[in-house]
Amino acid sequence: MSDQSKQAEIVRQSLKRRYRKERRFRAYGIIAIAIALSALVVLFADIIGKGHSAFIKTTITMDVDIDGEMMYLDDASDERQMKMADFVEPLIQALMREIPGAGESDRDAVRDLLNPYASNQLRDALKEYPDLLGTTQTMELLSHTNVDVYVKHAGDDNYSIKLNQQQREWVDQLVEKGVVDTSFNDVFFSRGDSRDPSRAGILGAIVGSLLTMAVTLVLSFPIGVAAAIYLEEFAPQNKLTDFIEVNINNLAAVPSIIFGLLGLAVFINLFGMPRSVPVVGGLVLTLMTLPTIIISSRAAIKSVPPSIREAAEGIGASKMQVVLHHVLPLALPGMLTGSIIGMAQALGETAPLLLIGMVAFIVDVPGGFLDSATVLPVQVFLWAGSPELAFIERASAAIMVLLAFLISMNALAIWMRKRLERRW
């Protein structure tokens, strides 16, 4: 009896110790998560703090006399005349009217408040509606980058304001009158890269990324899944398959820039494929994601309960039928998750693409798989390396767009898994 109570006492004491250990372990866990979360918060705060202003553009809204005489234009539908016409003068005149203090000698200073692209806006409008010639229209025109920086970052020491005292006073007046205003930066989402920050957009990079990802997905998913099925289900267990397995695992850890070198040597130099195009980028990223997809697909196949396999074999299903009817459907959610994670990695990859020339300055939005293109992370790399702060804020904005893509891809992975699992 006393033996039992002594034992109970020992157990009680050890229990206390065990609970203490458990609490300590939990505290470590919470601290670890707190550190990770705060790092994430700092990262997000920094990026959003720097980048949010890139989603805003500064515009100048004013009544423009589209006067044919001033523009040396009497028929807007005549292409030759349109080429020669002066689209800047009406804008300068209109802006001069908005700044009562500006004299004829201030013409250049006033012109420099307007974006060089603003005259294109007027030309495009006339091209589309030749009837506008001779009328007065209220137009919303893009301001010069210097004005944009001044309006958004006037008090910020990090930004150097490139307007002189006179111009600053004008802009202040115009802001007060509501002529200079800020609005959502649609230019950022509707254009390719540009040397002028206020006209630079990420649509080119987004389309480039989508095209590259499409190539990667179409190649790496079927190849990866087929390789995984063969290795798991059909390959004999011997030295050769062991060797292949070790190499696949090694490839997953090879630095991505090596794949870039490989792509450069094989696809571009050997096969003579063009540089900077999504097809080659997709091929290189396929090489990079294949190991990830193969490894996760094999894990998914391995996790299919052997009892299901036995059940099918027991009825007389052939190897192929077991795989197609039972193993694949059960492994598919895991395979998809692995593939989407691999694709997300590929989406954020920069180094190998630099080597195959996807780092070029490309203004046009790519229209196909063989057009020169760049991708989102490379665009971030390009802008982040620019000396102009107006580009740095766009780099941060591009990072936000990239993160949004990554988050939605991961959400898609979770959604797909949930859906497919429910079906089974």
Next chain:
Amino acid sequence: MNTMNTTVTKEAAMPDETPVPVQEERPAETIIQEGATVGTPFADDPKFKLRNVEVFYGQDRAIKNISLDIARNEVIAFIGPSGCGKSTFLRCLNRMNDSIDICRVKGDLHLDDENIYDPKRDVVELRARVGMVFQKPNPFPKSIYDNVAYGPRIHGLANRKSDLDDIVENSLRKAGLWEEAKDRLDATATGMSGGQQQRLCIARAIAVSPEVILMDEPCSALDPIATAKVEELIAEMSESYTIVIVTHSMQQAARVSHRTAYFHLGHLVEVNETNKVFTAPEHELTESYITGRFG
């Protein structure tokens, strides 16, 4: 052959007359004579004719020189202590061991005078004739209907939907599951109770009209009521099928089987009429086992 076996029995039976059990002093290995099975292991015109079967897992010999006949339309029970090779031997009968890389099978195994292990033999056809029910219910994660229809579908047994419907209904009826399942054929099978799942697995096995059904401890995951239903089912099925059942429950073996085979450490020690095995076992190891001295 039989006379030789009887001699062995007499020799082995003698020590039993001494009051102290001898088993403790003599390890079982020394009592068993390899390849010498006591009782009536052979039959005329058998369904399965198995001679000198040996099974190796790598270097380990899991089945040691077993010869046995399984008669047509009989229910034969395999009993024996855990790890004695019952499942291994059972799985030789439809080559389910093929999927284990390190497993090798030696000897002559014939089903209706056809060599089971002929390298040219198609296992798919073999398994369509020799169905299997496993220890743990393992329905596919599909609907009840699709579970039963799977076998007929892959073997192309039904050309029309109505034929398939008939096969599914008949199989479920034979498995005693029709009344419970007819209103939810489209419900997923994994949502059924363990006993229902096991009967579904039996229905799935008989849907391809096999000649033989192998059952590896089909009731070990079931409660007594579900067990009783499955046993009833086995009794009914014995009219049209040959059934080989592995069981740890001696009562179950006694209830459902015509003959009982006692395995020990990879040897087939005794095969006899079930009645005889449980009332007057010939071999001392069988007796020790059924009286609960080990196992």
